[in-house]
């Protein structure tokens with residue numbers, strides 16, 4: 636089966652699970668369009684997919700939901716870009732362990748963060764402090780893994796990075812939320828990974844540089860222009876894209892991570908380069 640030319644992703648743009656799919660699509664150089672899901676009305680989504688969550692993908696006449704399922708489909712079918720999973724048994728097991736972590740290991744920070752941002756949980760300083768303590772504790776294993784190598788599974792980017800990093804995006808720098816305009820983001824910016832998470836922040840930025848919602852240049856020049864136009868992009872607050880690019884090039888650990896400018900899959904040579912820097916003018920606000 637080849638990749639259909641018409642791919643539509645139903646998404647809630649700021650959601651980490653939707654970020655994973657955009658990153659996967661861009662790494663694999665698969666063109667796609669997004670359809671914004673109304674968070675308050677999931678009827679059409681349920682009718683089409685039999686379930687209410689995003690991301691949900693229509694690719695030609697095939698339907699698929701669940702971000703990790705979509706990543707697997709991409710890796711099995713797209714011809715370009717780095718290999719996200721692996722032919723190596725042990726590497727696959729390692730990726731799947733990180734996958735379990737992505738699904739369950741960050742809940743103590745993520746649930747209160749999204750709960751407060753969506754108005755489901757009262758916003759209190761104490762609850763935010765508790766969630767931030769959890770963010771710090773629960774990312775210790777990531778910081779440790781990144782002491783040994785620039786990516787979770789070694790010298791190359793893999794599905795492990797794509798599955799885990801987006802869940803940390805909103806807590807990895809208050810400037811991410813501060814650059815966007817809804818009250819939702821005023822709450823998101825109060826969350827933080829806390830001290831001694833420099834490698835983790837740097838790695839999140841390197842993975843997120845592949846998300847065209849964060850970095851329109853990630854989808855290639857033409858798409859970046861289109862995305863910027865569609866979003867009626869306002870002039871950027873210059874610093875953010877520059878920072879993404881700078882962090883992307885910054886070594887997580889002296890020599891080894893001199894490489895991550897190129898995104899590569901675990902234990903396999905990769906063709907994908909780190910995406911271009913977001914142009915100032917391509918910066919969009921939502």
Ligand SMILES: N[C@@H](CCC(=O)N[C@@H](CS)C(=O)NCC(=O)O)C(=O)O
Pocket residue numbers: 647650651652653687688689690700701702703
């Ligand atoms: N296992 C699914 C989870 C999808 C999921 O939870 N999506 C969220 C957005 S990140 C959603 O649609 N939530 C509905 C809601 O919170 O009302 C995946 O990885 O795609």
